[in-house]
Amino acid sequence: MGQRPPNFEPSHRGAAPSIAEQLQQRAKNIEAAGQDILYLQVGQPSTGAPDGCLDAIQEASQHGTLGYTGAAGIPALRQRISRQYAELYNADVDPDRIVITFGASGAMILALVGCFDVGQRVALPQPFYYGYRYAMSTLGVECVPFETSIENGFQPTIADLEAIDEPIDGLIVASPGNPTGSMIHPEQLKELAVYCEKKAIRFISDEIYHGIVFEDDFPPATACSYSAEAIVVNSFSKYYSMAGWRLGWMVIPDYLVTPISGLAHNLYLCPPVPAQIGATHALDCRTELDQHVERYRRNRDILLNRLPGMGFDRFAAPHGAFYLYCHVKHLAEDSVDFCIDMLENAHVLAAPGSDFCPLSGQHYIRFSYAGSTDQIEAAADRIGEWRQQH
Numbered sequence: 195m196g197q198r199p200p201n202f203e204p205s206h207r208g209a210a211p212s213i214a215e216q217l218q219q220r221a222k223n224i225e226a227a228g229q230d231i232l233y234l235q236v237g238q239p240s241t242g243a244p245d246g247c248l249d250a251i252q253e254a255s256q257h258g259t260l261g262y263t264g265a266a267g268i269p270a271l272r273q274r275i276s277r278q279y280a281e282l283y284n285a286d287v288d289p290d291r292i293v294i295t296f297g298a299s300g301a302m303i304l305a306l307v308g309c310f311d312v313g314q315r316v317a318l319p320q321p322f323y324y325g326y327r328y329a330m331s332t333l334g335v336e337c338v339p340f341e342t343s344i345e346n347g348f349q350p351t352i353a354d355l356e357a358i359d360e361p362i363d364g365l366i367v368a369s370p371g372n373p374t375g376s377m378i379h380p381e382q383l384k385e386l387a388v389y390c391e392k393k394a395i396r397f398i399s400d401e402i403y404h405g406i407v408f409e410d411d412f413p414p415a416t417a418c419s420y421s422a423e424a425i426v427v428n429s430f431s432k433y434y435s436m437a438g439w440r441l442g443w444m445v446i447p448d449y450l451v452t453p454i455s456g457l458a459h460n461l462y463l464c465p466p467v468p469a470q471i472g473a474t475h476a477l478d479c480r481t482e483l484d485q486h487v488e489r490y491r492r493n494r495d496i497l498l499n500r501l502p503g504m505g506f507d508r509f510a511a512p513h514g515a516f517y518l519y520c521h522v523k524h525l526a527e528d529s530v531d532f533c534i535d536m537l538e539n540a541h542v543l544a545a546p547g548s549d550f551c552p553l554s555g556q557h558y559i560r561f562s563y564a565g566s567t568d569q570i571e572a573a574a575d576r577i578g579e580w581r582q583q584h
């Protein structure tokens with residue numbers, strides 16, 4: 195094969211090396227050699243979509259073509275989500291302000307393209323869900339990572355925002371957060387949303403882990419209740435256990451509905467239709483889905499009971515989601531090396547913090563406890579034995 199002309203090289207805007215991907219490949223190689231691995235690095239439910247959802251899709255596929263829908267999604271789903279805002283949060287959200295998307299990832303791309311021009315600055319509290327940083331650089335929006343403190347559960351405060359040296363145009367928060375599972379209290383969420391509205395900073399609240407919350411001290415609260423300018427991003431990937439169905443939604447101010455639906459239409463026509471039909475029914479499956487949340491709570495408690503005795507004794511309080519973000523500086527110089535050591539010798543894979551935090555990620559690792567309780571028990575046994583050898 196001859197040499198490729200330079201303009202056939204992959205573009206620079208999209209290149210983003212993922213440490214997690216590289217470690218996953220390493221784990222697969224060990225597995226191929228006959229050693230089983232416990233995967234605690236993946237941030238997805240180990241269960242499938244709820245039953246009601248599957249029945250509805252089968253029924254719909256027998257009676258219709260499942261062809262394109264409007265770019266903002268089917269009215270039945272938008273209305274059902276609107277009702278959920280009333281029931282869960284006592285919030286009045288017009289279905290016309292709800293746009294159905296390709297997961298929270300798709301919602302965030304629409305928010306970034308629909309609200310910011312190239313070069314505008316969007317702040318991201320560290321540590322963060324790494325996809326957003328790469329989405330911003332791909333789309334030409336400047337990502338402004340800023341520091342938070344473990345004492346505040348790595349969630350941003352107004353003081354943290356005011357310490358950013360140049361003005362910002364947007365802020366993304368996630369509560370419960372990834373990689374920490376920590377939460378912003380409703381009063382603080384309100385303070386942040388109101389502050390941002392006053393300062394003309396677009397407030398984007400990623401509420402993808404709503405529903406997976408373990409503490410009564412954090413009653414359900416959505417940014418839509420506090421600011422008409424806020425953008426809320428949500429998804430069926432986590433609480434609804436439908437990660438591969440690629441469906442999410444966003445709540446946007448009414449004047450953004452036409453431009454953002456137009457963008458959605460031009461970029462991908464409409465969100466996946468079988469998933470939209472299933473999701474409409476998944477919203478009624480809370481009894482089944484709450485059982486998963488109980489399992490996550492049990493798994494979290496196993497880790498909280500057992501890990502501190504093994505040296506993992508400093509982390510942000512995990513109020514929700516299914517993550518524990520542990521400080522490991524006293525155990526290793528670098529969290530990537532630490533994860534490799536744990537993979538090769540304990541046969542447990544965790545995610546190094548470096549993907550989530552350029553500032554101090556080398557001192558942290560993230561455990562995901564979305565798996566079965568047996569898996570979490572077994573992982574704790576293996577890690578315990580491995581730590582004893584040190």
Ligand SMILES: Cc1ncc(COP(=O)(O)O)c(C=O)c1O
Pocket residue numbers: 237296297298299300323325368371372400402428429430431437441442
């Ligand atoms: C905080 C956060 N936001 C967004 C996403 C993307 O989710 P989706 O599957 O809905 O695209 C994830 C995925 O892990 C996440 O953790």
